[in-house]
Amino acid sequence: MVAAPTINFSQSEARVVMKFHFLQGKRAAEIHSEMKDVLKDDYPMWVSRFRTGHFEVTDEPRPGRPTSTTTDEKADAMHVMIHEDRRISAKVIAEILRISREKVGHFIDNILDMRKLSTKWVSKWVTKCYQEVA
Known part of the structure; x- marks a missing residue:
């Protein structure tokens, strides 16, 4: 059996994978364990957000001053x-x-x-x- 190549996921890609597993009914611990085994990296868990009905996988805009006015x-x-x-x-x-x-x-x-x-x-x-x- 050939070892799977190491692939780096972006934060949004990892969130999509978490969302998919969550919708399959898996628990947060199962999702985390599986992602750690396959992706060899630790991504912040978003399962708690999915439980509350927030299924957007992108960060929401934050209030306050813009980060840069350099235009x-x-x-x-x-x-x-x-x-x-x-x-x-x-x-x-x-x-x-x-x-x-x-x-x-x-x-x-x-x-x-x-x-x-x-x-x-x-x-x-x-x-x-x-x-x-x-």
Whole structure:
């Protein structure tokens, strides 16, 4: 007999397998034991959710603030603002775009690759050249 290959299941695939076994009438301990034997991995059990009638195998959206406000639109808007007025402050950009001052700093430094030189925003490349000349 040839050994079965090791296959990694995603969380949602494992939940579908659990749902299938639950609908067959198997207990949580049986499902867990069988999945552990076959999949060689430990997946969190969702059988208690199935018992309460929640048969969705995907995570439900969570309330609260989104995990990230980094979007292409905001980066583009910020880039346009800086090119229209190179003396614009990060605080003003934050107020206009309704994002935190820290997020504006992250955008400018990491995404737009710019720095403040004196009172103007310039490319980091320009500041490196300026440092080499000075």
